[in-house]
Amino acid sequence: MDAIALTDVSKSYGNVLAVDGLNLAVEAGRTVALLGPNGAGKSTSINMMLGLIRPGGGRVEILGGSPEAAVARGEVGAMLQSGELIGELTVRELVDFVRRLYPEPLGLDEILRVADLTELARRRADKLSGGQAQRVRFALAIAGAPKLLVLDEPTAAMDVESRLRFWKSIREYAAEGRTVLFATHYLEEADENSDRVIVITRGRVVADGTAAQIKAGIGDHVVRFTLGGQPVAGLDGLPGVSAAEISQDVATLRTADPDATVAALYRGTSLEIRDLRIIGADLEDAFLALTREP
């Protein structure tokens, strides 16, 4: 059984089509990154998975039934982009209060340990830094031992060290065979912390696979050089080239065969080429290529 199954799901807000025929299935036990630029439809998709909003069309199934039923059984935990904590309580009191709402919660000490909060347990929730408060939100999300954990940009506003510690917590939770889906803008986070990356843009899936597959699928190299103000056309017709862009006098060619592209550039054109570099495509290149406006 898939933990998450979206079939032809769409959602509009007025005349904004936020999610446009989304199909995705996530096997139980996977950690999946939902990667996309601002406004791609990540939060809308997540909110539909949690039953917080209803799709305009299509079908959302979570752990074999409706999102509402899975949430009601306590099988889904979520950390959304915002969420007030009850400031008068200590971290320990707050986490304990929430875990008692679930039928089969994790132990209090275990939650505090996994969320890296043991040392902050006696601190009042309104006396925490932004990163510490995020860890409390994470603790609340895992309190009920959910089979599916959904995180919407969980490390937004965290510094690098907090982020690394936080991902350690998430990986520890996922290692128990649970399913984790997280939304992020950070390519590195997606690459390092998931076994599958789903890239969405304008409400549609544009790539789906391991980070390595996505990098490979996009043409494996970039040839970049300076033009020095020369008029130029037809670079996208060179051998191997799948896309050509000129910006501020720098040409960037995406190519599956950099040797053939460079040979044709020197032999087949009269361009004066300066500062030529061949760069292996990275996930950033792949992401930009996939999410570029048409």
Ligand SMILES: Nc1ncnc2c1ncn2[C@@H]1O[C@H](COP(=O)(O)OP(=O)(O)OP(=O)(O)O)[C@@H](O)[C@H]1O
């Ligand atoms: N409540 C709403 N009312 C109207 N439009 C909305 C609403 N929520 C989202 N949108 C629009 O729907 C589209 C998708 O937004 P969504 O928040 O799902 O994207 P996102 O990928 O999560 O973006 P971000 O990374 O910026 O959080 C955007 O064009 C957004 O402006």
